[in-house]
Amino acid sequence: MDVTIIATYRCDAHCTMCHAWQHPTLPAEEIGVRTLERVPSGLDNVNITGGEPTLRRDLREIVDVLYPKARTLEISSNGLHTDRLESIVRRYPGIKIRFSLETAGPESDRIRGEHDGLEKKVTGLRRLKELGATDLGFAAVIQDASADGIVELYRFARAEGFELATSALHNGFQFHKGDNRPHDPARVARQIERLIEDMLRTFSVKDWFRAYLNLGLMAKTLGQSRLLPCTAASDFVFVDPWSDVYACNVRPDLLLGNLETGSWDDILAGGVADLVRARVRACGQNCWMVASARAAIRSPRLPSLPRGAPLRWVVANRLRVALGLRIPFERYVDYAAAARDSSGPVPVDSPDPAAEGMPRVSQTDRYASSGPYLNT
Numbered sequence: 001m002d003v004t005i006i007a008t009y010r011c012d013a014h015c016t017m018c019h020a021w022q023h024p025t026l027p028a029e030e031i032g033v034r035t036l037e038r039v040p041s042g043l044d045n046v047n048i049t050g051g052e053p054t055l056r057r058d059l060r061e062i063v064d065v066l067y068p069k070a071r072t073l074e075i076s077s078n079g080l081h082t083d084r085l086e087s088i089v090r091r092y093p094g095i096k097i098r099f100s101l102e103t104a105g106p107e108s109d110r111i112r113g114e115h116d117g118l119e120k121k122v123t124g125l126r127r128l129k130e131l132g133a134t135d136l137g138f139a140a141v142i143q144d145a146s147a148d149g150i151v152e153l154y155r156f157a158r159a160e161g162f163e164l165a166t167s168a169l170h171n172g173f174q175f176h177k178g179d180n181r182p183h184d185p186a187r188v189a190r191q192i193e194r195l196i197e198d199m200l201r202t203f204s205v206k207d208w209f210r211a212y213l214n215l216g217l218m219a220k221t222l223g224q225s226r227l228l229p230c231t232a233a234s235d236f237v238f239v240d241p242w243s244d245v246y247a248c249n250v251r252p253d254l255l256l257g258n259l260e261t262g263s264w265d266d267i268l269a270g271g272v273a274d275l276v277r278a279r280v281r282a283c284g285q286n287c288w289m290v291a292s293a294r295a296a297i298r299s300p301r302l303p304s305l306p307r308g309a310p311l312r313w314v315v316a317n318r319l320r321v322a323l324g325l326r327i328p329f330e331r332y333v334d335y336a337a338a339a340r341d342s343s344g345p346v347p348v349d350s351p352d353p354a355a356e357g358m359p360r361v362s363q364t365d366r367y368a369s370s371g372p373y374l375n376t
C-alpha cells in the first residue's frame with residue numbers, strides 16, 4: 001500500500017493550481033511524530049508532502065520514523081529550502097526527492113508564484129547529488145501555460161541525471177480547488193504525445209512506464225475515462241495534517257477515520273472502510289492523480305511488477321518507436337472528447353458526506369472553504 005502524508009498545509013509557494021497555501025495549518029495542530037509511529041511497516045511508497053514539508057522543523061524526525069516502514073520514502077517539496085534536506089540526504093542517500101518545477105524557463109515562477117525557482121531547484125538538486133542522493137527529480141503539473149515546455153524540461157532533467165514525474169490539472173478538496181481545467185485540452189494533449197514519444201525512445205524502463213502514466217494524463221486532459229479502475233482505500237490512502245485518513249485527496253466524503261483516535265488496522269478494516277471502498281468503486285471522477293495512477297498500474301499480486309494492460313502497451317509502443325513507426329494515439333485517446341467536454345463542469349458524485357449514511361466527522365468541516373470538488 002502507498003501512503004501520502006500531508007505533513008502541513010503551510011507553503012511559501014503560491015501556485016495557481018493549488019490553493020493550500022491560502023489555508024495554512026498551525027504548527028501546533030499538525031500530525032506529530034508519535035502519531036506517525038502508528039503507520040504500519042511494509043508499505044510500498046510513502047510520500048511526505050504538503051503544503052511544503054520542509055517547513056516542518058521536525059522533518060528529520062518524521063523521516064526517521066517513516067523511512068524503515070516503506071520500500072520507497074519520498075519527499076515532495078517546492079525545492080526552495082534545500083538546506084533543510086541536507087542532513088536527511090546524508091543519512092538516507094536512497095531517499096526519493098522531487099522538487100516541483102513546471103518548465104525550464106520563466107513560466108514556472110509565474111505558475112508557482114516563486115522567485116528564481118528554476119535556479120534554486122537546479123542548484124538544490126545538484127547539491128543533494130553531491131551529498132550522495134541517488135533518487136532525485138522534478139515534478140511538473142502539465143497545463144496550458146507549461147505544456148509547450150514539457151519536452152524541453154524532460155530533456156533538461158535527463159541531461160542533469162534527474163527524473164521527471166508529471167501530473168495533470170486536477171481539482172480536489174485538499175488543495176482547495178474546484179476550477180482547474182485546461183483551456184485548450186487538445187493542445188496540451190499533443191504536447192504530452194511528444195513527451196511520451198521521447199520517453200519511449202530512451203533505454204529507461206522506468207520512463208517507458210512513465211510514458212503509460214502520461215497516456216493516462218492525456219485521457220484525463222481530454223476529459224475521458226480513466227485507463228484503469230481506481231483502488232483508493234485499498235492500495236493507497238492520504239493522511240492529512242490533522243491525522244485524518246482519507247481514501248484520496250479529491251473527495252472529502254471518503255474519510256476513513258483518524259489516526260490519533262483510532263488504530264491503523266481499525267481504520268482500514270472497519271465498516272466505514274467498506275462503505276468508502278464501495279464509493280470508490282462507483283466513483284465517477286475521472287481523475288488520474290499520481291497516487292491513484294501509480295497504484296492502478298501495479299500488479300495486485302506482485303506490487304513491484306506492472307499489470308498486464310500497461311505492460312502490453314509499453315511493449316507494443318516501445319517496439320513501434322524502435323522501428324521508427326508512429327504511436328497510434330487515436331487508438332487510446334479520443335481528441336473529439338475534448339470538444340464534447342468543453343460545455344462545463346460535470347456534476348459531483350456526492351457533495352454531502354452525510355449522504356448515503358456515511359459518518360460525518362468534524363474534521364471534514366476544516367475543508368468547508370474548499371467548495372465543490374469538481375474534477376472535470
Ligand code: SF4
Pocket residue numbers: 230231232247248249250251279280283284285286287288289292
Ligand atoms: S477516482 Fe475517485 S476515489 Fe479514485 S482518487 Fe479519483 S476521486 Fe478519489
